[in-house]
Amino acid sequence: MHGLNFDPDICVRCTTCDCVMKCQYMEYDLETAIQEHEKLVAGEQSKILTDCVTCYACEEYCPYNNHPFYLIVDRQEERGIHPVPKPIEKSQVVMMGPNGRLKSKEVSPPVMNMCFFTVMNASIRGTLFDGVTKFGGSDVFCNLMFLHFARNSTISERLPLMIENIMEKFLTPAGVDEVICYHDECYGTYTSWAPAYGIDVPFKPIHLFDYIYHRMLELKPRIKPLGVKVAYQRPCSNRLCPQTDHFVDDIFSLIGVERPKREFEYENALCCGGVPEAQQRFELSEDLQKKNIEDMKATGATYGVFNCPFCFWTLAEQVIKAGMVPIMMSDLCLMALGE
Ligand code: SF4
Ligand code: SF4
Numbered sequence: 001m002h003g004l005n006f007d008p009d010i011c012v013r014c015t016t017c018d019c020v021m022k023c024q025y026m027e028y029d030l031e032t033a034i035q036e037h038e039k040l041v042a043g044e045q046s047k048i049l050t051d052c053v054t055c056y057a058c059e060e061y062c063p064y065n066n067h068p069f070y071l072i073v074d075r076q077e078e079r080g081i082h083p084v085p086k087p088i089e090k091s092q093v094v095m096m097g098p099n100g101r102l103k104s105k106e107v108s109p110p111v112m113n114m115c116f117f118t119v120m121n122a123s124i125r126g127t128l129f130d131g132v133t134k135f136g137g138s139d140v141f142c143n144l145m146f147l148h149f150a151r152n153s154t155i156s157e158r159l160p161l162m163i164e165n166i167m168e169k170f171l172t173p174a175g176v177d178e179v180i181c182y183h184d185e186c187y188g189t190y191t192s193w194a195p196a197y198g199i200d201v202p203f204k205p206i207h208l209f210d211y212i213y214h215r216m217l218e219l220k221p222r223i224k225p226l227g228v229k230v231a232y233q234r235p236c237s238n239r240l241c242p243q244t245d246h247f248v249d250d251i252f253s254l255i256g257v258e259r260p261k262r263e264f265e266y267e268n269a270l271c272c273g274g275v276p277e278a279q280q281r282f283e284l285s286e287d288l289q290k291k292n293i294e295d296m297k298a299t300g301a302t303y304g305v306f307n308c309p310f311c312f313w314t315l316a317e318q319v320i321k322a323g324m325v326p327i328m329m330s331d332l333c334l335m336a337l338g339e
Contacts, residue, residue, distance in 0.1 A: 019068035188240025209247035225256020235308035274314035
């Protein structure tokens with residue numbers, strides 16, 4: 001297994017312990033936070049290991065990029081702490097594993113990796129995605145969801161093979177060196193997790209919103225400003241690539257929508273409630289969903305805008321019941337193009 005690039009000395013010198021103090025799911029005072037984190041670093045039992053709901057956010061909170069969440073996952077796995085019941089974990093590892101049936105396909109730029117979201121294929125449509133060639137499926141699945149299952153070892157074992165598949169079957173024969181990642185989780189895999197574990201990524205990952213923003217700039221003369229209020233649901237996965245979050249505002253500004261302030265957005269975003277750990281705790285999941293919906297509604301938004309399909313599937317029905325329209329960002333952009 002590839003080892004985590006984590007420096008304990010940075011934590012020793014850190015006096016704010018932001019990774020724990022900013023966590024929205026643990027309420028520790030600073031002294032307790034530092035003590036519990038020291039235990040974590042030392043590889044001892046810490047209540048952080050069982051209190052963590054695996055929301056990824058402390059990867060963003062740590063000002064030194066010292067990978068506090070990846071460390072939690074490593075320690076959970078070392079100590080046999082399972083955020084979800086072992087039978088579910090085992091079945092997910094089998095179900096989501098590579099099936100070895102990947103076929104080569106001729107691709108030409110722009111190329112998009114749909115990862116395991118082939119079910120969302122139809123959403124890559126219209127002028128916005130003209131000429132995009134796609135691939136996806138279990139043999140190119142980033143496997144990063146296993147962070148929720150205390151299975152860094154599964155990611156570490158499978159990711160190099162997935163990268164090899166992407167290169168051999170698609171990119172190398174076509175001489176392509178850039179891939180748009182349909183999901184934040186994929187982009188986070190290639191720009192955060194892989195470097196943290198010393199795994200080489202031989203292509204340039206492009207964030208979906210980076211692609212959408214620049215494509216919409218090209219199509220600017222065709223944009224009809226929508227003139228509506230929207231509320232955005234930031235996904236957990238984006239905590240691994242917070243440098244891309246500005247594209248949300250950039251796109252909204254381009255398509256003429258207003259984003260009234262939410263309590264739970266940007267760094268203060270809340271999990272949608274669909275994360276496996278939350279699903280194990282019914283009240284927690286219900287509470288997160290309720291807080292998100294009430295918060296969205298309080299903005300007076302007409303649309304609830306999503307990036308992650310899982311967030312969409314978790315909250316869409318409640319968004320409708322609250323009088324708003326749930327929509328993926330790409331579809332909102334297509335509306336602005338009159339499509
Ligand atoms: S992981 Fe980051 S925020 Fe947490 S104690 Fe270490 S340096 Fe501080
Ligand atoms: S992953 Fe989320 S819940 Fe877990 S410690 Fe980090 S911020 Fe808290």
